[in-house]
Amino acid sequence: MALPTAAPRPFIQQQNLVEQVADYLTQAIIQQHFLPGERLSEVQLSRDLGVSRAPVREAARLLESRGLLISKPRRGFFVRALNAVELEDVFDLRLCLERHAIHRLVERYTPDAQRALKQQVEVLCEAAASNDGTRRIEEDLQFHRLMLHYAGNERLLRAFDDLTHELRLCITLITKTHEAPDTIATSHFKLLDALDSGSPDACREAIDYHIGVARDFVVKGVGETGDSSDEDSADEDVLPR
DSSP states (O other): OOOOOOOOHHHHHHHHHHHHHHHHHHHHHHTTSSOTTOBOOHHHHHHHHTSOHHHHHHHHHHHHHTTSEEEETTTEEEEOOOOHHHHHHHHHHHHHHHHHHHHHHHHTOOHHHHHHHHHHHHHHHHHHHSSOHHHHHHHHHHHHHHHHHHHTOHHHHHHHHHHHHHHHHHHHHHHHHOSOTHHHHHTHHHHHHHHHHTOHHHHHHHHHHHHHHHHHHHHHHHOSOOOOOOSOOOGGGSOOO
16 A cells, blocks of 8 residues: 655745745835845845745745846845836736726625725725834725725736735835825725716726826826945845846
C-alpha cells in the first residue's frame, strides 16, 4: 500500500511569508512610511522584519507586478511615483469598469444590494471620522467592490481587483489633496441616490462625477512627479531585480 504523499509544507510556509512581507510593504507604502521614489533596502527590511532576504526580494517582485514598486537595473526596487499621465490612465480604466458596472447594477438592483451598499457607506463614514487612513481606503474600495459584485459579472470584478493595488496609491493621494477628506465618504450617498432612482442616465452621471472629482483632486494636486530616488546604491543594500 502506497504511503500518502506529504504536502510540501516548507514551500507553503515560504509563500505565506512572502505574502506577509508584501502586506507589510503595501501598508507601509500607503501610510507613507516609504515615500514615492524611495529606494528599498533589502538588508534593512530583512533586519526590521526578522526574515531572510529571499522573502523580501520575492515580496518586492510581487509588488512590482501589482504596480506599487518599480525596478531599476543594478539599483534595485523603488516605491512607484505616479505622474499625472499614469494617474489619468488609472482613473480612465476605473471609470470604464465602474460605469459599466453601475449600468448593470441599476437593472438588477435588489433590496439585498441596496441594504449592503447603504451599510457599507455607513461603515465608510465611521472610518472617515477616525484617524485610521488605511481603514478608510479599504472601506472605500470595499464599497466599489460591492457595486461590481452585485453587478453580476465576476470577470469585471476580477479586473477591478487587479486595479485596486494602484487605486490604493491614488486614494492615498486624494486624502492628501482633498480639502475635506470626510466628504470622500459622504459623496457615496449620491451614488446610492442615483441607484434608488432607477435611472441609468442618473447612475452614469453620478459615477462620472464621483470618479471625475477624485481624478481632478489627484491630478491637479500632484501634477508631474519626478524621480526622487537615490542615485547611490551599494549592491548588498538594494533589492536586485
